[in-house]
Amino acid sequence: MKKGDILIIALVLLLSFGIFLFIPKGGDTVVITQNGKEIYRGKLTEDNDIIVPDAGVIRIKNGKAFMLEADCPDKTCINMGVATAAKPVVCMPNGIIISVEGKTDIDAVVY
Amino acid sequence: MSTQKLSRLALLCALALIAHYIESFIPPLAAGVPVKAGLSNIFTLIALLRFTKRDAFLVTILRCVIGPLLGGAPTGIMYSLTGGLFSWAVMGALMPLWQKEKVSPAGMSVAGSFAFNAAQLSVGVLVIGAPVIAYFPIVSVLSIPTGIFVGFCAMFADKRIPKKNSA
Numbered sequence: 001m002k003k004g005d006i007l008i009i010a011l012v013l014l015l016s017f018g019i020f021l022f023i024p025k026g027g028d029t030v031v032i033t034q035n036g037k038e039i040y041r042g043k044l045t046e047d048n049d050i051i052v053p054d055a056g057v058i059r060i061k062n063g064k065a066f067m068l069e070a071d072c073p074d075k076t077c078i079n080m081g082v083a084t085a086a087k088p089v090v091c092m093p094n095g096i097i098i099s100v101e102g103k104t105d106i107d108a109v110v111y
Numbered sequence: 112m113s114t115q116k117l118s119r120l121a122l123l124c125a126l127a128l129i130a131h132y133i134e135s136f137i138p139p140l141a142a143g144v145p146v147k148a149g150l151s152n153i154f155t156l157i158a159l160l161r162f163t164k165r166d167a168f169l170v171t172i173l174r175c176v177i178g179p180l181l182g183g184a185p186t187g188i189m190y191s192l193t194g195g196l197f198s199w200a201v202m203g204a205l206m207p208l209w210q211k212e213k214v215s216p217a218g219m220s221v222a223g224s225f226a227f228n229a230a231q232l233s234v235g236v237l238v239i240g241a242p243v244i245a246y247f248p249i250v251s252v253l254s255i256p257t258g259i260f261v262g263f264c265a266m267f268a269d270k271r272i273p274k275k276n277s278a
Contacts, residue, residue, distance in 0.1 A: 004208055005218030009255055012225045020248040033240050073184065074135075088242035092235065093184040099242040 027085040027100040030065045032058055035095040044100065055094035065098050067091065120158065120166055127154035127174040128181060135182040146250050148257045149224055151178065155199060156220055156265035161272070164203045171199045189238070190231045197230035198223040216269070217262030224258035225251055 032040040032050060040050050040058075044065065050058045056070035056077070067077040067089055077091035088099035130150040137148075151174055158167035175195035179187030202223040208214045228250045235243035 001217060002213060002215045004205075004214030005221070008214065008218045008222045012221060012251055012255055015225075016248045016251040019244070019251075023245050023248070035238065036240050086245055088245055090235065090239060090243055090246070092190070092239065093186060095239050097240045097242050099240075 023086050027102045029101045030060055030083070031097075031099050031101050033097050033099070052094070052096060055096055056091065058096075058098055065089075065100065067096075067098065070094065116162070116166070120162070120170055123154045123158050124170050124173045124177075127151035127170065128177055130154065131174065131178040132182050146228070146253045146257070149227060149261055150264075152198065152220065152223060152227070152261050153264045153268070155195070156202065156216055156223070156261065157268055157272075159199075159202055159206060159219075160209075160216060160265065160269050164199075164206065167203065168199055171195045190234050193234050194227035194231040198227035201226040215262065216266045217259045220262030220265065221255055221258030224254035224261065228254050 028044050030040070030042055030044050031038060032052075034052060034055065039052065042048060042060070044060065044063050046060065047062070048060045049068070050060070052058065054071065056072075057068040059066060059068040064082045066082050067080070070077050070091055072091060072093040074093070077089055077094075077096070080087075080089045083089040083098040083100055085100040085102070088097050090097050128151070130153065134147050134150050154174070155167050155171050158170045172192070172195070175191040176188055179185060179191050202219045205214055205219045205222060209216065209219060229247070232243055232247055232250060235246075
């Protein structure tokens with residue numbers, strides 16, 4: 001290992017933590033998108049099974065959203081477990097993201 | 112290009128594809144994080160150390176197009192090709208520093224692995240959506256150990272393959 005190597009490693013670490021600060025931390029709304037198009041939006045507290053044709057099944061249960069079934073070869077998305085604001089579940093082959101978005105505190109606006 | 116060189120580059124390419132194929136049977140490094148060790152990058156790195164930037168470019172393009180066709184989804188090509196090209200560009204840019212002995216292949220490989228992952232995630236952001244960026248920190252931190260491992264593999268191979276088998 002040379003001095004330049006240490007510099008490269010330090011730079012990579014710095015960039016990783018830099019981006020980490022910009023990642024949202026909490027939320028209550030499940031948003032499912034396929035290839036950038038929103039296909040579902042609902043509260044995390046509403047139990048639901050969303051079937052995405054030719055891709056898989058997403059289950060929302062007890063405040064947890066996760067990939068129940070997927071027809072991709074690697075099943076990485078199922079292994080990703082529960083989606084959170086900081087860690088969305090991403091299924092690359094099918095272009096699906098299960099993300100949790102920030103609280104929309106406003107239920108009603110009263111003038 | 113001489114026949115000798117052609118066959119040597121083809122050999123590197125074939126070895127990279129085998130590494131890629133074997134790697135698809137190894138479970139992900141961290142549960143639920145789409146990261147692989149990038150063993151096939153060993154051969155791009157050897158091509159850089161032993162041949163020229165241009166030769167390494169050929170090996171990279173071929174392995175990134177054929178790899179996803181062998182094991183995995185064809186849509187993987189856009190991810191692997193973008194990743195491979197950025198990784199090649201970064202490692203190639205570090206070559207003068209390596210020749211001056213300012214960086215070792217391990218450092219080049221860490222930079223290459225980081226570039227590969229960053230490029231791949233950027234394609235993910237464009238194709239799938241912005242939340243993919245959430246994987247950036249964990250994926251780029253993991254590119255440090257995987258990059259070092261790959262770098263050392265290439266370094267050992269470079270030491271043991273007789274010099275007469277170079278360009």
